[in-house]
Amino acid sequence: xxxxxxxxxILRNLMVNSDPGTWLILVGMPAMFxxxxxxxxxxxxxxxxxxxxNYAKFLAPGMLAYETLIAGTxxxxxxxFDRRWGSLAQILAMPFTRTDYLLGLIxxxxxxxxxxxxxxxxxxxxxxxxxxxxxxxxxxxxxxxIIGSLLFGSLxxxxxxxxxxxxxxxxxxxxxxxxxxxASTVFYPAISLPKLLLYLFYVNPLTYIANVxxxxxxxxxxxxxxxYIIILTAVSLLLIYIAxxxxxxxxxxxx
Amino acid sequence: xxxxxxxxxxxxxxxxxxKYVLENISFEVRKGEVFGLLGRxxxxxxxxxxxxxxxxxxxxxxxxxxxxxxxxxGLKIRSRIGLVQQLPSIEFTTVEKNLDIYGMLWGLNKxxxxxxxxxxxxIFDLKNIRKKDAIDLSGGERRRLQIAREFMHDxxxxxxxxxTVGLDVVMRRNLLNYIKKLVNKGxxxxxxTHMLEEAEYLCDRIAVIDxxxxxxxxxxxxxxxxxxGKRTVEFKIKNINLNELKNKLNVxxxxxxxxxxxxxxxxxxxxxxxEMVIDKVKQYNGKIMWLNIRDKTLEDVFLNVIGEExxxx
Numbered sequence: 257x258x259x260x261x262x263x264x265x266i267l268r269n270l271m272v273n274s275d276p277g278t279w280l281i282l283v284g285m286p287a288m289f290x291x292x293x294x295x296x297x298x299x300x301x302x303x304x305x306x307x308x309x310n311y312a313k314f315l316a317p318g319m320l321a322y323e324t325l326i327a328g329t330x331x332x333x334x335x336x337f338d339r340r341w342g343s344l345a346q347i348l349a350m351p352f353t354r355t356d357y358l359l360g361l362i363x364x365x366x367x368x369x370x371x372x373x374x375x376x377x378x379x380x381x382x383x384x385x386x387x388x389x390x391x392x393x394x395x396x397x398x399x400x401x402i403i404g405s406l407l408f409g410s411l412x413x414x415x416x417x418x419x420x421x422x423x424x425x426x427x428x429x430x431x432x433x434x435x436x437x438x439a440s441t442v443f444y445p446a447i448s449l450p451k452l453l454l455y456l457f458y459v460n461p462l463t464y465i466a467n468v469x470x471x472x473x474x475x476x477x478x479x480x481x482x483x484y485i486i487i488l489t490a491v492s493l494l495l496i497y498i499a500x501x502x503x504x505x506x507x508x509x510x511x
Numbered sequence: 512x513x514x515x516x517x518x519x520x521x522x523x524x525x526x527x528x529x530k531y532v533l534e535n536i537s538f539e540v541r542k543g544e545v546f547g548l549l550g551r552x553x554x555x556x557x558x559x560x561x562x563x564x565x566x567x568x569x570x571x572x573x574x575x576x577x578x579x580x581x582x583x584x585g586l587k588i589r590s591r592i593g594l595v596q597q598l599p600s601i602e603f604t605t606v607e608k609n610l611d612i613y614g615m616l617w618g619l620n621k622x623x624x625x626x627x628x629x630x631x632x633x634i635f636d637l638k639n640i641r642k643k644d645a646i647d648l649s650g651g652e653r654r655r656l657q658i659a660r661e662f663m664h665d666x667x668x669x670x671x672x673x674x675t676v677g678l679d680v681v682m683r684r685n686l687l688n689y690i691k692k693l694v695n696k697g698x699x700x701x702x703x704t705h706m707l708e709e710a711e712y713l714c715d716r717i718a719v720i721d722x723x724x725x726x727x728x729x730x731x732x733x734x735x736x737x738x739x740g741k742r743t744v745e746f747k748i749k750n751i752n753l754n755e756l757k758n759k760l761n762v763x764x765x766x767x768x769x770x771x772x773x774x775x776x777x778x779x780x781x782x783x784x785x786e787m788v789i790d791k792v793k794q795y796n797g798k799i800m801w802l803n804i805r806d807k808t809l810e811d812v813f814l815n816v817i818g819e820e821x822x823x824x
Contacts, residue, residue, distance in 0.1 A: 258618030268612050272602045342600025349564045350616060351590035 261352055265360025266367060269334055272343075273364075282326055282372040286319040287379050293443070294383060313387070316380045317397075317473035318442035320373050321466035324401050325436055327369035328408020329429055331361045332416035335503075336425055358413065358500055365409035369401050388475070396472035396481065403488045404465040408436075410495035417502040441466045464488055515539040516668060516699050517546075517563065522572035524558055532558050534723045536572070540668075540701060540716075545694055547714030548703040549813060555723040556703040557597055560672045563701065564594045577667055593661045597672040597703075599653055601645040606637050606656055609645055610663055617664040627663050634689060635659040636682065650677045658686060668699045675709060687713050711809040719816045726816050735807040738815040741766065741777040743805040744784050748774060751797030759791055 259267070294312035301311055338344040347357055381387060412429065419425040437443075439453070440462035446454060457463050464484040471477050517540035524533040533555050540546040548556045561567045562574060565585040574581040576588045602609050610631060614624035632638045635655045640648065645656060654677040661669065671690075675683045690713060694700060704710050710717055711731060718728040727734065748756065753769045760767065762784070766777040778784045781804045792799055 258620070264616050264618065268602075268616055271608065271612055272604060275603075337603075341603070342596055342598045343602060345566055345596055345598075346594070346600045347616070348566055349589060349592070349594040349596075351586055352616075353586060 261356050262359050262363065265347070265352065265356060266364050269360060269364035270367060273330065273334060273337075278330070278368075279372075282323070282330075282368060283375045285326065286323050286372075286376055289322070290315060290319045290376070290379065290383065312384050313474065314445075314470070315443065316376075316384060317470040318466050319380075320376060320397065320401065320473070321404060321440075321462060321469045322437055322442050323372045323376060324369050324404030324465060325408050325433060325462055327365045327372060327405045328410075329412050329433060330368055331365045331409035332412030332425065332429060334361050334364065335413060335416040336422050340422060354504060355500060358503055361413060362406060362409040362496065362499070366402050366405045369405035370398070373397075373401050389473075390475045392477065393472040393475045396477055396485075397469055399485060400465055400468045400472065400488075403485065403492050404461075404469075407461055407465075407488060407492040407495055410492065410499040413499040414495065414502045417499070417505070436460060436462050439463075441470075461488060461491060514542045516542045516577055517701070518573075518575040519559075519563075520573045522559075522562065522569050522574060524562060524567075524570045531570075532723050533562075533569075536720075536723075536725050538718050538725060538728050540699060542699055543694060543697050544715040545690070545700040545702055545713050547710040547717040548701065548720055549705070549707070549710050549717050549809075550703075550720035551705060551817065554720045556720055557672055558723075559720070560594070560670050560701070560703060564592060564670050565589055591667045593664065593666040593669040595658050595661050595669070595671045595674045597676070599650075600657055601648075601653055603644070603646055605642050605644055606648070607632070607641045609656055610660055613660045614663040619663065624663070631659040631662055634662075634685075636685075651679055651682065654678055655682060666698070668701065669693075671700060671702045673704055674702075675704070675706065683709070707809045707813055717809070719813065721817055731809065731812075734809070734812045734816075738812040740807065740811055740815055741779055742781045742807055744776045744778060744781045744788075745803045745805070746774040746776075746788055746799060747772060747801040748788075748792055749798045749800050751792060751795050756788075756791060756795070756797070760787060 258264070290312070293315055297311050335344070338347070344357075348354065352360075415428060415432070416425060419428060439456045440460045441457065442462060446457040446463065449457065465488065468481045468484050468488075471481050517538075519539070520537050522533055522536040523531055525531045536555075536559065538546075548559060550556050558567075562569050562581070563576065565581050565588055568582060577591055579588050581588060602612055604612070607628060610628045611624055614627060619627065632641055635658065637652070637655060637659060640652060645653060648656065654674075658674055669690075675686060678686065687709065690700060690702075700713075702710070702713060714731065716728060716730050717734060719726045719734075727738070729737065753772075753774050757767055757769060757774065760776075762776055762778070768775050774788070776784050776788075785802065785804070788802075789799065791797075
């Protein structure tokens with residue numbers, strides 16, 4: 257029996273896009289941040305009499321959250337690639353709907369995020385001695401990474417639908433990655449910041465993804481995390497809806 | 512009477528709400544026939560194919576494919592058709608994997624995919640490059656892969672949008688023969704091309720499309736009769752003065768000329784002309800060394816149809 261249609265599309269996306277470059281960006285970059293920053297800033301903290309482990313414990317869940325952003329960018333890139341190389345029209349001439357195709361892209365980013373996070377967790381386990389995960393903590397982390405990659409996957413699809421050149425798309429995407437990443441609590445806590453920066457941090461969904469991920473990672477789950485998950489889910493669903501609308505509006509122009 | 516598998520009525524399409532790229536197109540395609548859409552670049556062939564394959568919806572008009580309305584039943588239609596696009600379309604992986612992914616997308620199980628892949632690698636001469644990355648293939652090889660991929664699944668109608676662009680002569684003929692074989696098994700083909708010899712070799716009926724309008728639709732023979740113009744009869748004759756012979760033949764002066772050592776006659780009735788020339792040559796003790804009656808070609812038809820449409824003679 258054949259797999260359901262969206263599963264077939266996800267398998268196709270994974271087969272076509274699982275090249276070493278993809279994995280280097282997906283896992284290599286956060287892993288490098290984790291290793292270099294943990295030891296790098298760790299040496300600074302050692303000078304102040306603190307262990308590098310404290311910062312590594314803060315940074316590791318931040319990197320897991322960052323991974324959802326990186327995986328999310330794949331959806332927009334896959335859309336652009338499929339357009340550029342004629343695969344989009346070819347798939348749409350098969351028995352798939354536009355929604356199947358878009359869901360295939362967004363859910364592929366979730367699969368990429370899960371795989372990337374799994375590898376990153378193994379690295380983290382060896383980097384930070386004595387770390388203990390709880391079942392509830394892992395469940396919260398998995399849920400957050402699914403919601404996070406859905407959110408960023410949809411956001412990048414909206415971007416991919418509206419921007420008309422691939423170079424422009426790549427530039428805007430890189431800018432957004434930097435902005436979303438550094439204006440969040442991925443690398444540092446949002447304390448003692450100027451007001452404007454603080455506002456930026458708190459409208460940035462990656463801040464909430466990083467905070468919930470951190471609470472799951474450190475087994476420090478609070479009621480606020482539940483609210484954040486609900487809000488993030490609502491924002492993700494809204495963005496999926498907008499992504500579909502944006503894609504439909506842009507379609508004729510591109511094909 | 513054969514059943515129509517495609518019915519297009521009063522189809523109009525515009526991309527920008529200003530200029531219509533298709534203007535009131537109507538035609539039918541019968542089951543098991545090769546239907547050619549012939550036209551110049553930008554005539555509207557690819558837009559027609561995009562509408563028929565449900566990639567875009569028409570602005571006005573109705574299109575029925577296999578009994579389904581394209582506006583309501585796109586999914587049902589797409590499950591029974593195949594498309595080879597004009598633009599290259601490949602996945603960035605090996606030749607074999609490209610075929611496998613396509614089969615998987617169509618819901619074929621692993622065993623069926625394996626068998627089909629071996630068959631298609633052989634037919635489309637891809638066996639030696641099966642492990643090669645599609646990105647490293649030549650233009651012709653990519654095209655072969657793109658066409659081969661479409662035969663991974665069964666279908667009732669296959670849309671081929673200028674499929675032979677970039678193929679060498681041998682591969683082109685192989686593809687056309689393979690298509691003919693599939694047509695004999697009941698497949699219907701809609702084929703767009705600007706290569707007239709291909710349309711002539713393959714198509715049962717041809718629609719000539721120009722500036723978004725269907726100028727004519729008919730069988731090749733009927734088109735030749737309607738639009739082919741006069742046929743050319745050429746003679747090479749010895750032991751006789753061609754100018755004297757020319758004057759003795761009862762042919763309109765505009766339709767007869769001497770080019771080097773050949774007498775060339777344009778006529779609607781080539782066999783009458785041949786008879787007349789043989790009689791005269793015998794009478795004046797000449798000898799016909801060689802004669803040739805050139806059939807009307809699709810090129811003649813095309814040029815006449817397009818010429819009439821654009822006021823060119």
